[in-house]
Amino acid sequence: MSRARLVLVVLKKELRDGMRDRRALFSLLVFPLVGPTLVSLMLATLVERATAEPPIRLPVAHAERAPALIRHLVNEGITVVDAPADPIAEVRSGRADAVLIVESNYAEALRLGRSADVELVLDDAREDARPAVRRVQRALQVYGQTVGALRLMARGVSPNLAQAVAVHEVDLSTPQSRGAVFLNFVPLFVLMAAFIGGMHLASDVTAGERERGSFEPLLLTPVSRRDLVVGKWFAATAFAATTVVVTLACTALALSRVPLHRFGMAASLSPRDLLLVLATVLPLTPLAAAVELLVASFARTVKEAQIYLSLLTFAPMLPALYLSLQPMKPGPAMAALPVVGQQAILAAIVRGEAPTPLAFFAAGGSAMVLACVAVLATAALFRSERIVYGR
């Protein structure tokens, strides 16, 4: 019987066994559902809070003295109400964010071209009132500038004279790059899926075999150690790859339901982007599976293996953390590092840049080479008496 058929026999058995293992299915299916749901909920509340401008209620004392100003405030979305008898107590108690008082000489001063006085009562120590106060201040400032400019024009003077320096801000961030901040969650989740999907299966087919005493009978069959490991490796890879695909699909679905466009961001990933993300992360699944098999082979029980492997899932997060603290453009050496290289590609995709084929090749190729090394090392472990019988 050919070796390929033996590998297939092992693969089929491990997949069938894994599909009947509730815990293996749990890591296969629950992670992809929980992760994106959580992120999209988080994003949704964040977007909601940042974009929805709550109506501002502004008590104004003597509004009748400044009808034009009041019209301007109403146009800015501010609801003007009658002021209470004691404005200071009203603000101090927190019943109002601010109270505007129009002075008695307001109309007179405005007519004579002098500065017209209004008083804004506010409490700067109140954090929650600040956004509302800032909007009122901005509205008042705009009104003052508009009237000022009109006065200059009425006297035949260009309003530009009063503005010696004009600052024009050129914002280089595209809606896509602003969305990147949020979309950075996606690569992290998909990368983690690659490590989590095959985790339980990898520990069950190594430490689990030893724990339940089926390892020795298995090694007594004529199949070579390497064919056994390769079959188990394929099975764990299949689980990891399935988790990646399901996670990506769930994330895409979740993101499409978050109203990111209301945040001024065209932040959804196009189908082409999704395929690129898939093409980036899938070559990582054989590596994740192989390393998990190797690490779990040292454990005597599934529980022990799970402890080692859950530490291993931090692996994809470490480079991400480092890069966020120490932003740098990845050089060629880093692009060829598994996990780091993939993260660089993913970050580029999310920013809306096109990654080069070379980057794919370098990161994916190095992951495959390392995976093969880990598989051979596991096969060597299977030959050691200490691993087979070790207590």
Next chain:
Amino acid sequence: MIEASELHKRFVEVTAVECVSFSAPDAAITGLLGPNGAGKTTVLRMVSGLVAPSRGSVAIDGVDPRKDPARARAKLGILPDARGLYARLTARENVRYFGELCGLGGRALERRIDELFELLELGPLADRSVAGFSQGERMKVAIARAVVHDPENVILDEPTNGLDVLSIRSLRSFIRELKARGRAVLFSSHAMQEVAALCDGIVVMSAGRVVACGTTDELRERTGKASLEEAFIELTSTVRESELDGVSE
């Protein structure tokens, strides 16, 4: 035919097996008898090739399991000390997996499994998950798994451990059936009745060494004791005394 010659196994601190030689011929049942800790399992692991002997050699129908493991294992069916099953698979799936790993497949494999299950009286349980099986039923599945490829040589490490009388009876008839088909059967036990009831030849081990071998009658004759049990106690105690002598000198 299983031959072991001058097997030694030294672990870091202890010598577990010292100069063990014996042979288990075809169409015969050979018993490896000895108290717990005598080194029986270590010897069987060296015979199976999973543990490398520190010195000495093994031949399975002339094949050294350390030099050509795949060929030697194809000729061997082993029920090792560890005999766990895959709890989420059925009895048939457990045995089929090992049959496929031995290169079998298709209808021939299914027929072989049916035959084994009938011999071991497992028929009605064939397609049930082994999770709910009794100890005796698990043992039978493990034995079926070990011999699914119909090997010329069969090694059973303490196959009757923890079984009830009925299971032991059906196991004995299964082992006799193997002998009738010309297989070499090597089986270890610490229970004298087991060995006396089944074996053509007996190898008695104590403290890592072979202290006697022969048929039941030969052993009784040699020790001058009426029963195999007394002969066994006599044989293993002489070793213990000589060991003590060695220490005092």
